[in-house]
Amino acid sequence: MEHGFADKYSSTDSPVHRLDARSKALVALFFILMVVTTPPQHLLAFVVYAGLLLWTTALARVPVTFIATRALMVLPFSAFVAIGLPFLGGNETTSFLGLRLSVNGLWVLAGVTMKSTLGVAALTLLISTTPFSNLMAGLRSLGAPAFFLDLLALTYRYLFLLVGEAMRLKRAALARGYNPKWLPQAIIVGRLAGSLFVRSYEHAERMYGGMRLRGYDSRMPAATPARFRAADALALAASMAALAFVRVFLK
Amino acid sequence: MHVPDGFVSGPINATTAVVSAATVGFAMWRAQRELREKEFRVPLLATTAAFVFAAQMLNFPIGGGTSGHFLGAVTVAALLGPWSACLALTLVLTIQGLLFGDGGISALGTNILNMGIIGGILPCLLMRGLRALLPSGRGGYVTAAAVASWVSVMLASSACALELALSGTSPIAIAFPAMVGTHAVIGIGEALICVAVLTAVAAARPDIVPSWARLNERESGNRFARRSVWALVGAGLTVAISLAIFGSPFASSSPDGLEKVAADKGFLQSSSAEKTVWTKAPFPDYQVGGIRTEKVSTGLAGLIGTVLVFGLGFALIKVVARPPAKAGGAGMK
Numbered sequence: 075m076e077h078g079f080a081d082k083y084s085s086t087d088s089p090v091h092r093l094d095a096r097s098k099a100l101v102a103l104f105f106i107l108m109v110v111t112t113p114p115q116h117l118l119a120f121v122v123y124a125g126l127l128l129w130t131t132a133l134a135r136v137p138v139t140f141i142a143t144r145a146l147m148v149l150p151f152s153a154f155v156a157i158g159l160p161f162l163g164g165n166e167t168t169s170f171l172g173l174r175l176s177v178n179g180l181w182v183l184a185g186v187t188m189k190s191t192l193g194v195a196a197l198t199l200l201i202s203t204t205p206f207s208n209l210m211a212g213l214r215s216l217g218a219p220a221f222f223l224d225l226l227a228l229t230y231r232y233l234f235l236l237v238g239e240a241m242r243l244k245r246a247a248l249a250r251g252y253n254p255k256w257l258p259q260a261i262i263v264g265r266l267a268g269s270l271f272v273r274s275y276e277h278a279e280r281m282y283g284g285m286r287l288r289g290y291d292s293r294m295p296a297a298t299p300a301r302f303r304a305a306d307a308l309a310l311a312a313s314m315a316a317l318a319f320v321r322v323f324l325k
Numbered sequence: 326m327h328v329p330d331g332f333v334s335g336p337i338n339a340t341t342a343v344v345s346a347a348t349v350g351f352a353m354w355r356a357q358r359e360l361r362e363k364e365f366r367v368p369l370l371a372t373t374a375a376f377v378f379a380a381q382m383l384n385f386p387i388g389g390g391t392s393g394h395f396l397g398a399v400t401v402a403a404l405l406g407p408w409s410a411c412l413a414l415t416l417v418l419t420i421q422g423l424l425f426g427d428g429g430i431s432a433l434g435t436n437i438l439n440m441g442i443i444g445g446i447l448p449c450l451l452m453r454g455l456r457a458l459l460p461s462g463r464g465g466y467v468t469a470a471a472v473a474s475w476v477s478v479m480l481a482s483s484a485c486a487l488e489l490a491l492s493g494t495s496p497i498a499i500a501f502p503a504m505v506g507t508h509a510v511i512g513i514g515e516a517l518i519c520v521a522v523l524t525a526v527a528a529a530r531p532d533i534v535p536s537w538a539r540l541n542e543r544e545s546g547n548r549f550a551r552r553s554v555w556a557l558v559g560a561g562l563t564v565a566i567s568l569a570i571f572g573s574p575f576a577s578s579s580p581d582g583l584e585k586v587a588a589d590k591g592f593l594q595s596s597s598a599e600k601t602v603w604t605k606a607p608f609p610d611y612q613v614g615g616i617r618t619e620k621v622s623t624g625l626a627g628l629i630g631t632v633l634v635f636g637l638g639f640a641l642i643k644v645v646a647r648p649p650a651k652a653g654g655a656g657m658k
Contacts, residue, residue, distance in 0.1 A: 109330070110331045111335060152332075155332065155504075156494055159495065159499075186329075186332050186494055189329075189330055189331020190329035190429065193331060193429045193430065194330070194426035194429070197422070197423060197430060201424055206424075209423075222415075228367070229374040229378075233420065236375040237378065254386045256386060257385070257386060257387055257510065257517075260513075260518055261520070264517055264520065265521050267383060267518055267521070267525075268523075268525025268526050269525060270380055271376050271404070271525075271526055272525070272529045274375060274379075275533055277372045278365070278371070281372070282364070
């Protein structure tokens with residue numbers, strides 16, 4: 075296998091895994107909305123958000139290191155976009171190791187770093203506790219457009235296959251002595267990508283043949299979603315209440 | 326260029342989400358309408374989205390030990406048409422956000438707007454305009470695709486920098502040169518890849534490059550009228566984009582813009598001409614980090630203007646120059 079699977083923990087078992095996909099998806103969305111609207115100065119709130127997330131991760135028996143590694147992968151973007159902020163001056167400044175840093179800039183930097191990391195961590199936890207097909211069925215019964223979800227499910231189905239093919243193409247190129255150093259060599263990547271597109275097109279042709287053989291008529295058969303139990307409703311209500319409390323009262 | 330959660334402010338996220346949802350909704354409506362004859366598009370859109378995702382993992386060197394990756398919007402647009410490209414990019418960005426933490430869920434609308442709409446649909450219109458101006462034949466086709474790819478990356482990164490600046494996350498004087506400067510180089514890689522993909526696909530399966538296959542066909546008698554409209558649009562857009570892209574970096578690299586974060590001085594305090602523009606904008610009360618000089622704001626206004634003109638121009642062209650046969654429009658076969 076040339077690549078890891080993003081949702082490799084989704085088919086394990088735990089109390090969190092057994093919850094309904096709808097309830098988990100709504101809680102994850104609500105969590106992200108609460109986190110991104112919290113002012114960066116409310117540090118206690120961010121600590122509690124992270125604590126709640128860690129507690130759920132422990133309940134779900136998903137390795138914390140897996141969630142943390144994924145969450146930290148978002149940091150280079152903050153570094154690229156916002157790292158200059160504290161050095162730009164401003165009204166209020168503070169000095170650290172002899173550098174004059176802007177207080178406002180530091181807060182913005184801290185805010186985007188905490189929010190983006192928590193956002194990725196929450197989604198990784200959702201994906202690690204909910205099989206993708208259940209998530210799609212849940213989103214469908216929550217009213218997301220069926221056509222889009224059909225496409226999304228098929229994309230997911232072919233994603234890892236094509237990533238595998240891309241990796242094989244790259245390995246073959248490396249075996250032939252491909253050692254990219256200069257921008258013009260992007261054209262070689264382009265040829266690999268062209269080959270990949272032809273392969274993906276031919277997958278679509280075969281898939282379409284298979285779909286027609288099974289009686290496809292411009293509509294995918296949808297799985298009936300599981301019953302929404304009292305426990306799911308309780309988990310949803312309790313999580314939302316806790317998150318709203320943190321967002322409003324903890325500073 | 327995938328914006329994570331927390332970088333873009335709530336009102337901007339809401340605005341971009343509404344614009345993206347409307348555009349993607351329209352793209353889906355078109356796709357579904359076409360599906361009556363072309364059910365094959367359902368698996369094709371899915372594998373194309375998977376292709377874009379996989380191709381984005383093939384990094385290319387941009388010098389200095391760093392690497393960039395493929396965006397893919399224009400390539401897919403040249404192969405399957407702009408609306409399909411927008412849908413495929415939406416699928417890619419949704420999967421990347423959901424499964425891989427690449428781009429936040431609250432920023433999904435922003436990312437779709439930047440990469441699928443501003444970086445996908447608009448450059449495709451430019452490509453059509455350029456093809457009307459350039460000599461027909463493979464050279465003209467490849468040149469138009471290459472230019473559109475580069476412009477696509479530039480427009481997407483400019484939009485990203487603009488949204489970050491309007492959110493107060495990164496002052497425009499920093500975000501704009503950093504994002505657009507890096508992507509000016511990445512855009513060259515994008516253009517090379519686009520050309521290589523199109524020529525490779527045309528060599529292996531010429532039947533799946535409809536716009537390419539049509540090069541050799543005799544076009545209908547309506548050709549001259551359609552060509553001149555596209556030529557006009559293309560020329561206008563090229564001028565507008567060059568102004569927006571080449572004007573703004575000059576303005577923002579002036580020392581005046583770098584001196585201070587304008588957290589204390591927002592947009593509304595600038596000249597009265599700007600004020601009238603911005604108070605009528607959908608989001609007038611934002612604090613705009615770093616925008617102090619009129620030059621920068623003029624450049625930004627130019628960029629926004631370009632985007633608006635693109636949209637209006639497209640609507641106008643759709644009404645005025647409706648293709649006579651069904652097989653016109655999106656370059657689909």
